[in-house]
Amino acid sequence: MSLLESAQDLRDELVQLRHSLHTTPEVGLHLPITQEKVLAALDGLPLEISTGESLSSVTAVLRGGRPGPSVLLRGDMDALPVAERNGLPYISSHEGRMHACGHDLHTSMLAGAAHLLAARREELAGDVVFMFQPGEEGYEGARFMIDEGVLDAAGSRVVAAYGMHVVSAMLPPGVFSSRGGPIMAAADTLNVHVIGRGGHGSTPQRAQDPIPAACEMVTALQTLVTRAFDVFDPVVVTVGSFHAGTVDNVIPDDARFSATIRTFSKGSRARIKQRAVQLVEGIGAAHGLRVEASFGMGYPVTVNTPDEASFAGETIDGLFGPGRFFVAPQPVTGSEDFSYVLEDVPGAFVFLGACPPDRDPADAPYNHSPEALFDDAVLPDGAALYASLALSRLSPSGTAGTR
Secondary structure, three states, X not given: OOHHHHHHHOHHHHHHHHHXXXXXXXXXOOOHHHHHHHHHHHOOOOEEEEEOOOOXXXXXXXXXXXXXXXEEEEEEOOOEOOOOOOOOOOOOOOOOOEOOOOHHHHHHHHHHHHHHHHOOHHHOEEEEEEXXXXXXXXXXXXXXXXXXXXXXXXXXXXXXXXXXXXXXXXXXXXXEEEOOEEEEOEEXXXXXXXXXXXXXXXXXXXXEOHHHHHHHHHHHXXXXXXXXXXXXXXXXXXXXXXXXXXXXXXXXXXXXXXXXXXXXXXXXXXXXXXXXXXXXXXHHHHOOOEEEEEEEOOOOOEXXXXXXXXXXXXHHHHHHOOOOEEEOOOOEOOOOOHHHHHHHOOEEEEEEEOOOOOOOOOOOOOOOOOXXXXXXXXXXXXXXXXXXXXXXXXXXXXXOOOO
């Protein structure tokens, strides 16, 4: 039986696991219910299993039938603080929480890959590390798992790592996409506190009004992006929070705003950190105001190793045939903590279209939407790709998997 046929035989089990996970979404680093369900899904397989100390992670190692290196397959498990609004029969039972980013699919596909590879362990010239990770959504779960030794779980450093992410829009269902080099952005935060002196709105000359200066900073940041950075090494600055004042005729003492900043190279990331803080402080000084600005470093750029991205594409073509993979023309401006893994070891991150067939990927609600929907039909394909990446990478020739 082929790998794809074996994956299709697991379809009902994968759907059942995915629906079970979807009804009990958990947020952050501590996911006890999710962890328990993952452990149950792996029960009976010839795996060396350990759980996290500082987070509810699961690490499982499958020893191959022949000696060789180890590779890592990662699936994230956490949900979002989003109130679900899509009418599913297996809708979230945890109020205000939802698997709006498809991590329930990733977890189910990775569990499926463990079953597929356990049945083919004699074909593996090396070991496979399964990384079931909490806390991707802003909690740096990958970094915690790295600190706890996931990259060395098989006894030596993994030689390659592969991650996958479903999308509820943009890609047609069942179509994979990736690229060498930057695949997702770094995500950092600029926090600005402009401190003036309050007063009466009718006599602004008797106060130090922070609002016009803060507004000037917001627009100047956009000018900074277009005039100080190369258009082919893009920077995105979006002010998503701005707070000042209480009523129309009172000048407040201060104003605050926060911006998310997305970059695609280490150089631009370092430079925007310096220039953005310098800019807002300079504008504040010009207005006689004090400015407290801080730059919070978030996830780094997710960078695919070019050879590993090509290998992933070849593996997809070999497994599914032509037409199921295309090279992404540009990175995605979202961010991922799989970036921490790819900073330490070679590897690739792949997107998989999971838009339901009755929706148009061009305008369907995207990941993180309370109305996002993901098609269960992609579960066997995702499990098969995870397994094929490991089988192919640990084959004597390291060639792509076949149908």
